[in-house]
Amino acid sequence: MSKLIKEIYSIDQNIQTDKSDSPLDHWYDRLINKKVSELDLEDVSRMLGQHVLIDLGIEKAIEILSEDPLAGEMYDGHLLKLLYCIETNNFRDLSQLKRLLQTIKSDLSQFERADEEDQEEYAELLELFLKKVGL
Numbered sequence: 001m002s003k004l005i006k007e008i009y010s011i012d013q014n015i016q017t018d019k020s021d022s023p024l025d026h027w028y029d030r031l032i033n034k035k036v037s038e039l040d041l042e043d044v045s046r047m048l049g050q051h052v053l054i055d056l057g058i059e060k061a062i063e064i065l066s067e068d069p070l071a072g073e074m075y076d077g078h079l080l081k082l083l084y085c086i087e088t089n090n091f092r093d094l095s096q097l098k099r100l101l102q103t104i105k106s107d108l109s110q111f112e113r114a115d116e117e118d119q120e121e122y123a124e125l126l127e128l129f130l131k132k133v134g135l
Helices: 023-032 041-050 054-067 078-084 094-110 116-132
Strands: none
Touching (some): 023 041, 041 078
16 A cells, blocks of 8 residues: 555644654654555554554554564564553454464474573463463
């Protein structure tokens, strides 16, 4: 899709009344002037963390995690943690998320982690997430 996010969601930047110089406002302005295909891990992480355009953030997070289950801006597995923190009623299609989580679980032993503690934390998060979605 070649439309900008602000065009897809009909966001009018000129309507924003209190223009701030905060880094979050600058990020949001850059975000809505991107195409969906241009979203990166940082954008998706912030979208989930700030609950901004959450449906798009979830969609892109699932896409990223499908390619790299350990993806994370701050640490390995951070994106999965951010996705876990989203209420399940925000997911349009839980079956897609369930398939992703099952795939990650079946491939878990193949992931190389720096230390055993990190590996255990990731496995625990995955188990919590599986329970959260009813698996």
